[in-house]
Amino acid sequence: MLSHAADAANLASRRRRQRAKIVDRVVWSLLCGGLLIVFVFPFVYMVVLSLKNPAAIAADPHSFIFTPTLSNYTAIIRDTPFLHQLRNSAIVGFGSVLFSFLIGLPAAYVIGRQKMKRVAITVLIVRMVPSIVFILPIFIVYGLVGLRNTHIGLIISHLILVLPLMIWLMIGFFEDVPRELEEQAYIDGCTHWGAFLRIAIPLVSPGLVVTGILALIQSWNDLIFVLVLSGNETQTLPMAVFQFMDTEQLNLGGIAAAAALLTVPVMIMGVFAQRWLAQGLTLGGVK
C-alpha cells in the first residue's frame, strides 16, 4: 500500500515536471521567434525587396509572392560606380590592414610580453577618440602634400582606426601563448626576433585571422574619413549610399539591392570567422 502511494506521488511529480518543461520550451520558442523577427526580419525583407521589379513594388511592396528578378542588382553594377567603389574599399582595407600588421604585430607582442601598461592604455584611448577630431588637420596637411583623393592617403588615415584595434586585440592573443615555449627557444640559441617570428606568430595564427577580419570591417565601415578625404577616383563602398538617398522615393528595389550588396561582403567574412567572431568582437570592447 505504502509503496503504491509513493509510486503515485512520484508519477504525479514527474508529470508535473514534464509539463513544466514543455511550457518552458514553448515560451522559449515564442520569445526567440519574436526576437528573431525583430533582429533578422529586416535582412530578409531587404533581400525580398531587392528581388522585385519596380512594377511589383508599386503594386504591393510588402507581398512575399512575386517573380524574382536580378534587375536591381544588374542596374546597380551597370549604372553606378559600385564595382569601382568595391575595388577602392578592397585596396584601402587590405592596404591599411597589411600595414597595421607589419607595424602592429611586433608592438602588440612586446606590449603583451613586457606588460607595458602605459603604452597599452594609450593605444586603447586612441581607439576611443572620435575620428572626426583628426580629420580637419589631416585634411589641411593632405592638401599641402597632395594626398587628398589618393589611395595611400586613405590607407594612412585608416591606420588611425585599424592600428589601435589590431594592437589591442593581438595583445590578448599573444598573452595566451605560453612563455615557456619561448624560454625553451632561447636556450636552444634562438634570438628574440626568431622567437617572435617562429614561435609566437605561428601560435597566434587563428587570432591573426579574427583580428584581420575585424580590422578589415573597421576600415570598410568608415564613412567620415572617406567623406572628407576621398574624391571620385578613390571613394569607397560606404559612399555608394549617397547615390541612393538622392532618389529615395523612386527606387525602393534599388536601395534594397544596394543595402544587400553592402551587407554581403562583411557577412561572408562573418560566416567564415563565426567561430571566433563573438570572441573577437567583445575582446576589443570589454576585456
Added chain:
Amino acid sequence: MIEASPRQDRASDNGRKYSLTRDRRIFAWLMVAPAVLILSALVLYPLVSLLVMSLRDYGTGGNTIDFDWVGLKWYAMLTSDHRFVRGLLRSIQYSLGSVSGALVLGLGLAMLLNRNYRGIGVLRVLFILPYTTMMVAIALLWNIMLNPANGIMNYFLQAIGLPASLWLADTRTVLPTLIMIQIWRSTPFAMLIALAGLRSMPLDSFEAADIDGASPLQKFRYLTLPMLRSALATAALFMLIDTLKQFPLIYVLTGGGPLRASETLYIYGYNLTFRFFDIGYGSAALVALLLLVLTVSVIWLRVRERSWL
C-alpha cells in the same frame, strides 16, 4: 686568488644577466618604436593642431592661412550657443537611451540563448547580424522600412490598429526613431558580453539556490544580476562611447534634420567644420566632443577589470 674566484664568478654572472635584460629592453623598444612613432604622428599632430586651431579666428570660407589669435573666445561662445548646448544634450539623450535599451534587450536575449539546445549556435550568429553589418547598409535598410508613404513599419502599425508615423520626417519622432535603430544595432553587442558572463558563472550557487527553493525571479535578482554587474557596467560604458561617436547612421538618415531635431554634437561639429568651413569655432566644438568622450573613456578604464591592463 682562490678566495676571489667566487666573487668574480658572481660578477660575471651579473654582467651576463644585465646584458641579457638590456638586450631585451633594446629589442622591446625596437619592436614598439614603429607603432609608437607612426601613431603619435597620426594622432598627436592632429590633436595638437586642432587645439591650436580652436584658439584662432580664420574668418569664414575655409581659409587656413590668415588668422588672428583669439584665446578662449570660441569656448566662451560655445556655452551660450543654443545649437551647441542642444546638440550636447541630444547626444547624451541618444547615448543613454540606446544604451539602456540595448542592455535590457541584450541581457534578455543572452538569457534566452544560454541553453544547450541543438542549433543554438546558428541562432547566435543570426542575432549578431545587426552588429556586424556595415552601418551605411543599416541606414539604407531602415530608410526603406521607415518610409512614411510605403514603408513596412507603417504597414505593421496600421495592421495592429495604430496610426501611421512619420518616423524620421517628424521633429518629435526623429530622435526616438534613431534611438530605436541604435538599440537594434547595439543589442547584439550587449548580448555577446552578457552571454560570455553567463557562461562563466559558477553553477553550484544556482544548484544551492534550487535546493533552497528559490524562484527563477529570485535567482535572477540575487544571483545572475550581481554576478553580471561588472561585465554589464563595462559593456554599458563601452556602448556609451560608441553611441556618442555615432555618425554614419544619423548623417545618412537625417543629416541632423528635420529642422536640426536630430543634430547631435558630432553632427554639429561636422556641419560647422565641413559644411560652413568655420574652422576656429568648429574646432572648439570638436574639442568639446573629444573631452566628453575622453571623460567617459576614463571612467570606463577605471571600471574595467583586467589582470594587468
